[in-house]
Amino acid sequence: MDALFRKSDRLLANTSTEIVREIANTIHWNAQLISIIGAKGVGKSTLIKQYIKQNYEPGDRRVLYCSADTVDFSTRTLVELAEEFTVRGGELLAIDEIHKYKSGNTDWSREIKEIYELYPDLKLIVSGSSLLKLKEGDADLSRRAVKYTLAGLSFREALRFYHGLEFEKWTLDDILKHPYDLWQTVSTKCKPNALFKEYLKKGYYPFLLEGEGEYHTKIEQVVNYIIETELPQICKVDVANVRKLQALVAMICSEIPFALNANRIAAALEIGRDTVVEYLKYLGDAKVLNLLYSEKKKIGKLSKPDKVYLENPNIMYALAPTKVEIGTLRETFAVGSLTESHNVEYGKAQGDFLVDSKYTFEIGGRSKDFSQIAGIKDSYIFADDWDMPDGAKLPLWMLGFLY
Structure with missing residues (x-):
């Protein structure tokens, strides 16, 4: 967990907040579960990191930003991460590139649903491809998540x-x-x-x-x-x-x-x-x-x-x-x-x-x-x-x- 926090600190420190997309002002950031989807390259990751950087002090361990496509998730599940994070007093867990998460036969949406139900005081932000489906069989997140779609820059x-x-x-x-x-x-x-x-x-x-x-x-x-x-x-x-x-x-x-x-x-x-x-x-x-x-x-x-x-x-x-x-x-x-x-x-x-x-x-x-x-x-x-x-x-x- 400490390694994840250090990586999060580094990524946030390297994120500029000089220009922030206006959609940031319309997102209900206090919702229990937020999903931000969009095509690769339009700025989803930057938007999330900017919000964290603007609302939490550097080194604040109540918030964690991580990406599901890293080696960090080769040895832990999303549920295990959420449990350890909440035990440490975590309040906001942001998981980027959620569609890249794999853990055996478990689908990412089912784990997010489980986290949502087990830890009602934990705020979750997930982001992923515009192909992301929030409704897949039993793990129907469409009724739980507040969904936002990020496009590229308008003129x-x-x-x-x-x-x-x-x-x-x-x-x-x-x-x-x-x-x-x-x-x-x-x-x-x-x-x-x-x-x-x-x-x-x-x-x-x-x-x-x-x-x-x-x-x-x-x-x-x-x-x-x-x-x-x-x-x-x-x-x-x-x-x-x-x-x-x-x-x-x-x-x-x-x-x-x-x-x-x-x-x-x-x-x-x-x-x-x-x-x-x-x-x-x-x-x-x-x-x-x-x-x-x-x-x-x-x-x-x-x-x-x-x-x-x-x-x-x-x-x-x-x-x-x-x-x-x-x-x-x-x-x-x-x-x-x-x-x-x-x-x-x-x-x-x-x-x-x-x-x-x-x-x-x-x-x-x-x-x-x-x-x-x-x-x-x-x-x-x-x-x-x-x-x-x-x-x-x-x-x-x-x-x-x-x-």
Whole structure:
């Protein structure tokens, strides 16, 4: 236990609290069990360590931060750790990378459930992959845990992280009703179009703060880690098919915009059509891809998506820098920003996207006109390189203020 405390002290001492994600202010930190999930690289570990560092003095033994993927758990179970920690007066136990925990045939969720029931005064924070399932058979944590999902940096957050510019969040309704107010607020402090172009290339992941040189290499490593490690471990994907998953992502990157033909992909990868659909959904859950359907009712285990995007524009530049098509880049950003808090369907017949079954959005450049959505109620154009709002034609970067 003393070794765990020393390691925790070192990790906390090396954590900067200069910039903290705003979600920290919305988390109910006093809950008995908190889960924080998200894709690798978006800052889950940092968020937890920052909270501890801001609320406990250095060396305080009432709190312990540890990671389930270390050798420390090769000789002890989670339950044993919790017991020893509470005997010593522990109050808050934070276990990072919980999905990597293994102890014989015991599932991590069952041990967390046991800790939850045995030690009601112990506060638990667990974090893990966006693939993490809180409801697995008998160990149903979905009713016990207060769950939070952490995304990468929005354009608004990136302006704060990388340029020191503070702006409030805007709801979609407020953006559509009062776009000039948002434009005026932002344009008086910076040139949003120029900074937006930077963000599309670099800025979604907080590790840009560590330096620009290896930024896209780190993104590639994140994607490979998800495919090679998380999908086999969490989704039970056959390790023999890992290369086929990598080939599937490569196919999507090489055919931008991607025209989904599940049967053609199945033939090329020599796997079944249903397996292709299943793998696409895994990659969507893992936040490598965003999958769009033309109707909500079509979303099902064997239903193929109508359109496939990479999860954010930065991945496009990391995996296929020579194939970045501006139209797909714009749509990728729009989908990624909207899906964090809104239901987005593929427009198919009219407009690019139908949002919340109400708004029709067309995404384009400054020359985009209303011919494709003429006469459609609640329809808008979001345009790149567009200087300021003009009626229902709005700058694309405004969607980066939704969270």
